Amino acid sequence: MNELRAIVADDSVVIRQGVARILSDGGFRIAAEAKDAPELLDAVESHQPHLAVVDIRMPPGGNAGLGAALSIRARHPTVGVLVLSQFLEPEYALRLLGAGVDRVGYLLKDRLGEARELLEAAHRVAAGGSAIDPAVVAELVRARRRDDRIGRLTEREREVLAGIAEGRSNRSIAERLGITTKTLEGMSSTIFSKLGLEDDPDVNRRVLAVLLYLQGVATPQD
Amino acid sequence: MTRPAALLLALGVVAFAGVTTAVGIASGAPADFLVLDAVLGGMFVVAGLGAAWLRPALPAGALLLISGGLWFIGSYAPSGQPVVTHLGFAFERYYYLALAALLLLLLEADHVLRPRALIGALAVAMGARSAGRLLLQDPVRLSPDCTDCPANPLALWPDLGLFRVSEVITNGVITVLVVAIAIVALRRLRAAGPVARRANWPVFAAGGLAMGFAAGDTLEYAWTTATDAPLIEFAEPWAAVFGWLGFVATALVPLAFLVGTLRMRSMAGPLAPFAAEVAKSGSGAGLGDALRAALGDPSLELVRSVPGGGWASETGRPVDHLEPGGGRAVTSVGSGEPPLAALVHDPALRDQPELLDAVVTVLRLALENERLEAEVREQLRAVTESRARIVGAVEQERRRLERDLHDGAQQRLVAVALRLQEARSAVEAATVPDELRRRLDAIAEELGIATHELREFARGIHPAILTDEGIGPAVASLARRSTIPVDVLVELEGRLPMAIESTAYFTVAEALTNAQRYSQANLATVRVTAGEGAVRIEIADDGLGGADPALGSGLRGLADRVTALGGAFVVDSERGHGTRIRAAIPVP
Numbered sequence: 001m002n003e004l005r006a007i008v009a010d011d012s013v014v015i016r017q018g019v020a021r022i023l024s025d026g027g028f029r030i031a032a033e034a035k036d037a038p039e040l041l042d043a044v045e046s047h048q049p050h051l052a053v054v055d056i057r058m059p060p061g062g063n064a065g066l067g068a069a070l071s072i073r074a075r076h077p078t079v080g081v082l083v084l085s086q087f088l089e090p091e092y093a094l095r096l097l098g099a100g101v102d103r104v105g106y107l108l109k110d111r112l113g114e115a116r117e118l119l120e121a122a123h124r125v126a127a128g129g130s131a132i133d134p135a136v137v138a139e140l141v142r143a144r145r146r147d148d149r150i151g152r153l154t155e156r157e158r159e160v161l162a163g164i165a166e167g168r169s170n171r172s173i174a175e176r177l178g179i180t181t182k183t184l185e186g187m188s189s190t191i192f193s194k195l196g197l198e199d200d201p202d203v204n205r206r207v208l209a210v211l212l213y214l215q216g217v218a219t220p221q222d
Numbered sequence: 223m224t225r226p227a228a229l230l231l232a233l234g235v236v237a238f239a240g241v242t243t244a245v246g247i248a249s250g251a252p253a254d255f256l257v258l259d260a261v262l263g264g265m266f267v268v269a270g271l272g273a274a275w276l277r278p279a280l281p282a283g284a285l286l287l288i289s290g291g292l293w294f295i296g297s298y299a300p301s302g303q304p305v306v307t308h309l310g311f312a313f314e315r316y317y318y319l320a321l322a323a324l325l326l327l328l329l330e331a332d333h334v335l336r337p338r339a340l341i342g343a344l345a346v347a348m349g350a351r352s353a354g355r356l357l358l359q360d361p362v363r364l365s366p367d368c369t370d371c372p373a374n375p376l377a378l379w380p381d382l383g384l385f386r387v388s389e390v391i392t393n394g395v396i397t398v399l400v401v402a403i404a405i406v407a408l409r410r411l412r413a414a415g416p417v418a419r420r421a422n423w424p425v426f427a428a429g430g431l432a433m434g435f436a437a438g439d440t441l442e443y444a445w446t447t448a449t450d451a452p453l454i455e456f457a458e459p460w461a462a463v464f465g466w467l468g469f470v471a472t473a474l475v476p477l478a479f480l481v482g483t484l485r486m487r488s489m490a491g492p493l494a495p496f497a498a499e500v501a502k503s504g505s506g507a508g509l510g511d512a513l514r515a516a517l518g519d520p521s522l523e524l525v526r527s528v529p530g531g532g533w534a535s536e537t538g539r540p541v542d543h544l545e546p547g548g549g550r551a552v553t554s555v556g557s558g559e560p561p562l563a564a565l566v567h568d569p570a571l572r573d574q575p576e577l578l579d580a581v582v583t584v585l586r587l588a589l590e591n592e593r594l595e596a597e598v599r600e601q602l603r604a605v606t607e608s609r610a611r612i613v614g615a616v617e618q619e620r621r622r623l624e625r626d627l628h629d630g631a632q633q634r635l636v637a638v639a640l641r642l643q644e645a646r647s648a649v650e651a652a653t654v655p656d657e658l659r660r661r662l663d664a665i666a667e668e669l670g671i672a673t674h675e676l677r678e679f680a681r682g683i684h685p686a687i688l689t690d691e692g693i694g695p696a697v698a699s700l701a702r703r704s705t706i707p708v709d710v711l712v713e714l715e716g717r718l719p720m721a722i723e724s725t726a727y728f729t730v731a732e733a734l735t736n737a738q739r740y741s742q743a744n745l746a747t748v749r750v751t752a753g754e755g756a757v758r759i760e761i762a763d764d765g766l767g768g769a770d771p772a773l774g775s776g777l778r779g780l781a782d783r784v785t786a787l788g789g790a791f792v793v794d795s796e797r798g799h800g801t802r803i804r805a806a807i808p809v810p
C-alpha cells in the first residue's frame with residue numbers, strides 16, 4: 001500500500017528510461033511511461049500516480065510539457081508533479097507553482113547526473129512537499145541581491161534561506177550545513193524576523209512565504 | 223501694381239494730358255512742341271501699362287505712369303496764362319524723381335527702394351525749388367524790362383535776390399543728387415548678374431543719359447542764375463538740339479524698359495508656361511491641354527504607349543494604329559521602341575522644328591522621369607518587403623537553432639550525464655581504485671559546466687522564454703541578470719508577431735548590455751508599451767552617455783532590424799546625460 005507509483009514523461013527514450021531506472025532503484029514503481037503530453041494526461045487519468053515526472057518540452061510542440069504539468073496540478077491535486085527543465089528561468093518555475101507549493105517541483109535536467117538529488121526531490125514532491133532547483137533559487141536570490149534585508153543576512157543564513165526556498169526539510173538543510181536541527185530552527189527564526197516575514201511551522205507555507213518574498217510579490221511587514 | 227489700378231492711373235494721366243494740351247492750344251503754343259510733348263509723355267503711359275501687364279510684380283508700371291503724369295505738368299510752362307505758366311515752371315521735371323526711383327528699384331530683388339535717403343533728398347530739393355519759384359519770383363515786379371513776362375499772382379514775397387539764392391542752391395543740390403543717383407544705379411548694373419544686365423542695360427543706358435542731361439540742365443540753370451552768364455555758350459541751333467536731346471533721352475527710358483521686358487518674354491517663348499505646367503502637374507490631366515496651348519494646335523492629340531504593348535489616348539481609350547496620314551503627322555516622344563508617347567498633330571507644326579523639338583524634349587524628360595520614379599518606387603517597395611522578410615527569416619532561423627541545441631545537443635549531454643551517473647553508481651558498489659572514482663567525478667563536473675555553457679549559448683541565440691512566455695517574462699529575466707538595477711515596466715496585452723517580439727527583446731538586451739559595459743550607470747529603466755498601432759521600447763540609463771550608434775555595431779544592427787520592420791530607432795546619448803534608446807515598431 002505504501003508503494004509509490006510514478007509516471008515518467010519525456011520524448012527522449014534514453015532520458016525516459018534513465019529517469020525511470022533511477023526512480024525504480026529509489027523505491028518507486030513505474031506505472032507508465034509517456035512520450036508526449038496527451039499520453040501523459042491519459043496515463044495520469046488512468047493510473048492516478050503519486051508522482052508524474054514531466055519533461056518541460058515535449059510534443060506536440062512548444063512547452064506542451066509545462067502545459068500538461070499545469071493541467072495535472074489543476075485537475076489532479078493529489079498527483080505530485082516534478083518538471084524537468086533545461087531552462088534556468090525562474091519564470092517557468094514560478095508559473096508552475098502558481099499559488100501553492102504542495103506536490104510540485106522544478107528541477108534542471110542537470111540533476112539527472114545526481115541520482116540522489118533527483119530521488120530526494122521526487123520523494124519530497126510525492127510526499128506533498130516541494131522541490132525547487134538550487135540554481136533557480138540562486139537566480140531568485142541574485143535578483144534580490146540589492147535588497148537591504150537580504151544584505152542583512154549572514155552567508156550562513158542565506159544558505160539556510162536558499163534551502164528553505166528549495167523546499168528542503170529542516171533536517172535536510174541541517175544535514176547539508178552540518179549543524180543541528182535545533183541550531184537551524186534558531187537561525188531560521190532569525191532569518192524570518194530579519195526579512196520581516198511571519199515564521200510558520202507548516203513547511204509548505206514557509207516555502208511559499210520565502211518564494212513570494214524572493215519573487216518580490218510579498219511585501220514584508222515592518 | 224494690379225492691372226485695373228494701372229488702367230485707372232493711365233486714364234487719369236491721359237485725361238490730364240488732354241487738359242494740358244487743350245490749355246497749350248488755347249494759349250497758342252507751337253504745334254510741333256505740343257505734338258512732341260504728347261508723344262513723349264504718351265510713351266511713359268504705354269510703357270507703364272506694358273510693365274503693369276507683363277511684370278505685375280514690379281512697381282515699375284506705377285512709376286512709369288506717375289512719370290507720365292509728372293511729364294505733362296511741365297507742359298503748362300509755355301502757356302500764356304500767368305497761373306498756369308508759373309505752376310508749370312514751378313513743378314517742371316518732377317519725373318526725375320520717378321525715373322530715379324525706377325532705376326534704383328529695377329535691380330533690387332525685393333523691389334524695395336534703396337538708398338531711400340538719396341531719393342528723399344532729391345524730393346526735398348525739388349520741393350524747395352518749387353516753393354522758391356512759386357513764392358519768390360515775379361518777373362513783372364522784379365524785372366520791369368521783361369515785357370512779355372506774365373505776372374506771378376502767387377508770389378507772396380517777390381525778391382529777386384532771394385529767388386536767385388534759392389535757384390542756385392536747389393539746382394546745385396539737385397545736380398549733385400541726380401549725378402549721385404545715376405552713379406549708384408550704374409554701379410548696381412555693373413554688379414548685377416549677366417541675365418539682369420542683359421535685360422536691363424537699355425533702360426540704364428537711356429536712364430543714365432537722361433539723368434546726365436538733367437544734371438547738365440540744372441547745373442546750367444544754377445550757373446546762369448548765379449553769374450548771369452551761360453556756363454557754355456552754344457550757338458543756335460545747338461542749344462535747341464541739346465534741349466531736345468535731353469527730352470528724347472528721357473523719353474527713351476520707358477521705351478527701353480518696354481523693349482527689355484518684351485525681350486525677356488520672347489526669350490522664354492511658349493515653352494515657359496508648358497514647362498511650368500509639366501513641372502506642376504507632371505504627366506497627369508492637363509498635359510494634353512498644355513501641349514495644345516504650347517504648340518498652338520487645338521487638334522493635337524497625345525497618345526501614350528501602354529505597358530505590355532499598344533497605345534492609349536488621353537482619356538485612356540485604346541488607339542489601334544499610329545500611322546501618319548489623313549492630313550495628320552505623328553511625332554514620337556523618346557527614342558525607345560516603342561517610344562514613351564507620340565503626338566498626332568497638324569503637319570504644319572513641322573515648319574517650326576525648334577519649337578516642336580523643344581516641347582517634345584520637355585515632354586520626354588517629364589515622362590521618363592515619371593517612369594523612373596515609378597520604377598524606383600517599385601524597387602523600394604520590393605526591397606522594403608524583402609528586408610522585412612529577411613529579418614523574419616533570421617528570427618525564424620535563430621529560433622530553430624535554439625530549439626535544435628536544446629532538443630539535440632543538450633538532450634544528448636543530459637543522456638550522457640545519465641549514463642555517467644549509472645556508471646558512477648556501479649563504481650560506487652564495486653571495489654575500484656579511488657583514482658577512477660575521482661576521474662568519473664571530474665568528468666561529471668566538466669559535463670555540468672558544458673551543459674551550463676550550452677544553455678547560456680542557446681539562450682543568447684534566442685531565449686526559449688521569449689518564444690514560450692513573451693516579452694514581459696523575457697525582459698524580466700534580462701533585468702534579473704543585469705549587473706545594474708533595472709526598473710522594468712512592460713504593458714502589453716497578448717502576444718505580438720515573432721519578428722516584432724524578437725526585435726523588441728534584442729533591443730532591450732543590447733541596450734542593457736551596453737549600459738552594463740560602458741555607462742557606469744546606477745539605474746536603468748526599461749519601458750515596453752503598445753498603442754497607436756505600434757509597440758514602443760525605451761531603455762534609459764543615468765550613466766556617462768556618449769554612445770554612438772555609428773560606432774557600435776550592436777546599436778547599428780538593432781537600428782537596421784527595427785527599420786527593416788518599418789520602425790524608427792533613436793539614440794539620445796549626450797555625454798554626461800545618460801543614454802536613452804527609443805524604438806517604435808509598427809504592429810500590423
